[in-house]
Amino acid sequence: MSLFICILNGFFWAFFDITRKLSLKYISPNILLSFFMVVQVIVFFLWTIFEKNFYFSINYILPGTILIVISVISAILFLKSIIHSDLSLTIPLLSLTPLFSSLFSLLFLNERLLLSQYFGIVSIVLGALILYTKELNLNSFCRSFKIIRKNKGARLMILVSIFWSVSPIIDKICLGYTPINFHGLIQSMGMLLSLVLISFKEIKTIKFSLKPSSLILITLLIGTMASILQFYSILENYVPIMESIKRTIGQVSAVIFGYIIFKERITIQKVVGVLILSIGIFYIF
DSSP states (O other), rough: OOOHHHHHHHHHHHHHHHHHHHTTSEEEEEEHHHHHHHHHHHHHHHHHHHHHOOOOGGGGGHHHHHHHHHHHHHHHHHHHHHSSSSSHHHHGGGGGHHHHHHHHHHHHHHOOOHHHHHHHHHHHHHHHHHHHHHSSHHHHHHHHHHHHOHHHHHHHHHHHHHHTTTHHHHHHHHHTOOOHHHHHHHHHHHHHHHHHHHHHHHOOOOOOOOHHHHHHHHHHHHHHHHHHHHHHHHSSSSSHHHHHHHHHHHHHHHHHHHHHHHHHOOHHHHHHOOOOOOHHHHHHO
């Protein structure tokens, strides 16, 4: 059952990626995020009211505040990344998240990596570079470093990967001090307040129309369900297992749905790159 929740979580995040990219044709990243936080505040508030089991520790405040800051910055960068580049080129770069998690564990926690994990790190880097090659040859492979450096969407998604490499760990720490519903309420309220302060002038000029509103509503509902499932996935599984399943489903879906919905080309480089990235994720954990 716990693995089923992880798989379901992965698909909901994959669908959320698609609807977010579609919604960004009609609305700015900051406003979309603000709406998303409003829905989450309502859902988690109602959940908290009807939940009988409630507890909160003062120890929550520091990791909870850090998580709000990380979540706001990374969420804005994520949306800007998928605006500037193909879904099938940006989402697979989130495979760098477990790579950064392992490196941070090595540097700051002095956790030694296994040989298989080093193989996983090499595979992830190799897969990311192949993803951005124009052709499958050595000359093009070497130029992919330069392509990634110049691609704004790729640069932003790499930053998101760094932020998201620590987010599930902080989530798990926070869930030791308060239940899922209250944790979700605090995080969504904190993010909403931050986004309103950042985007106050933009919020005052919002205009609504039926078609975008329906799409945005679907996006918000899918995103809220994805967030709830992720909390349960973290509680029921090790974070690395949850991240591995989520990232693999996400990057494969990005290539398939990128082609079906956004008419993005499926190239041999994308297929090989995603395959090697998925292998890397498996070995790094």
